[in-house]
Amino acid sequence: MRMIGWMLAVALLAPGAAFAQVSDPAPVYVGGRAIAVEGGYDFGWPGVYFESRIEGQGVRVRFEAPAEYMRLLVDGQERVVFRRPGQVDLTLNNLTPGQHVVRLEKLTESQSGGGVFHGFYALDGGTALPLTPRARQIEFIGDSYTVGYGNTSPVRECTQEVIHDTTDTQQAFGPRVANHYGAEYRINAYSGFGVVRNYDGHSPDLSLPVIYPRLKPDTAAVPAQDDSAWTPQVIVINLGTNDFSTPLNPGERWADEAALRQAYQTRYVAFVHELAAAQPQARFVLMGSDAFYADVERIAAAVNAAAPGKVTTLKFGDLDHMACDGHPSLADDARLATLIQTHIDGLGVWGQPN
Structure with a gap:
């Protein structure tokens, strides 16, 4: 398990400007209640998660979580656990070619505050795909x-x-x-x-x-x-x-x-x-x-x-x-x-x- 804080996330894992990406975020499934706001979702309930599908070799994720622990998964495999990361703009550009499900999930409880999810973005050359929610x-x-x-x-x-x-x-x-x-x-x-x-x-x-x-x-x-x-x-x-x-x-x-x-x-x-x-x-x-x-x-x-x-x-x-x-x-x-x-x-x- 990889756990990173705010400074490390920005310095090592978020060179978003170095990679071109699709301008619009991928369609997202919001698991749990959240408030739709301009540019994302304001969240606070425990266990909230966000899922998207992309095709390509990279994905960018943007969110804010000043006091929360958040987990990023790709195809069900944990990639990063963020500990009170603040603003995150992270790019993963080492994915295998093909389709991928990316997921950001909230671990901790916030009785006040919470965070804002801004979106997943396919990198240049990739494609944002529709995501079909589970029937159950x-x-x-x-x-x-x-x-x-x-x-x-x-x-x-x-x-x-x-x-x-x-x-x-x-x-x-x-x-x-x-x-x-x-x-x-x-x-x-x-x-x-x-x-x-x-x-x-x-x-x-x-x-x-x-x-x-x-x-x-x-x-x-x-x-x-x-x-x-x-x-x-x-x-x-x-x-x-x-x-x-x-x-x-x-x-x-x-x-x-x-x-x-x-x-x-x-x-x-x-x-x-x-x-x-x-x-x-x-x-x-x-x-x-x-x-x-x-x-x-x-x-x-x-x-x-x-x-x-x-x-x-x-x-x-x-x-x-x-x-x-x-x-x-x-x-x-x-x-x-x-x-x-x-x-x-x-x-x-x-x-x-x-």
Whole structure:
């Protein structure tokens, strides 16, 4: 694995002016939510990725990511990992002749900020090709477990900087499941957030359902943008850990845990109904640990009473929690991915993995 910072990227790997390239960027598939802006896409959600196809022996990539870790792949092979690179204008001119798929993917979580993707460009003599998105689509909605919070860390005790640097959403259970099925995916997850209550009661006016419609987690205004091509066959939700993992504090709006659990169930049912109205073709998988699985079962029963068979539940446990702050490790992510895959296989939504 090659890891480069801002100065090295510019000095050694970005002699863009030395190579002619096609003036317009190649058509790009955006995996995840992003805001279309002049000259690119403003992104912030975990796990976002950008893919294009080119024919030729070289490609140029341009993007900005002041605080993120980003990975560049060509034909599925990692070429560069950028660590807080800032502005990047990078040219790879040593590709074998022929067609290539180039991909830039976001590894870290940015609850504010994010980056801007400007595009992939075929070098002079090359050709930008159309890219056909995969037919299978799957969405993951959740919290830090879905983000992959500190999942590559070998220890539990982590500073905020280490948490950031060791988070790799692309190795969390969601992308693992999507890659198993050859599916496009979206990760709409935010560490510390729950359905009605966030970790230790912070940010009481916000929650995952509140920020879910946003094209960036920190951008409340949602620009009008065509999203009709996103029709996932499966939506996997894992929310509840933050609602119940810390005791209620004085002044919070629930009188006791029983009231909190009732509010959680009521809002969760409404959230699934909202999602189902927008994505009527989707099957829903609601995940839960021992701490809130009984609530999840009640939520599923309530949804299925109105829409039979729309929702199934999936209990998880037996994790080593060896990553930052006791979060799931890479080994746990692999276990969770296998658990989810087995469950999806049982739904009969898809046949064999692509």
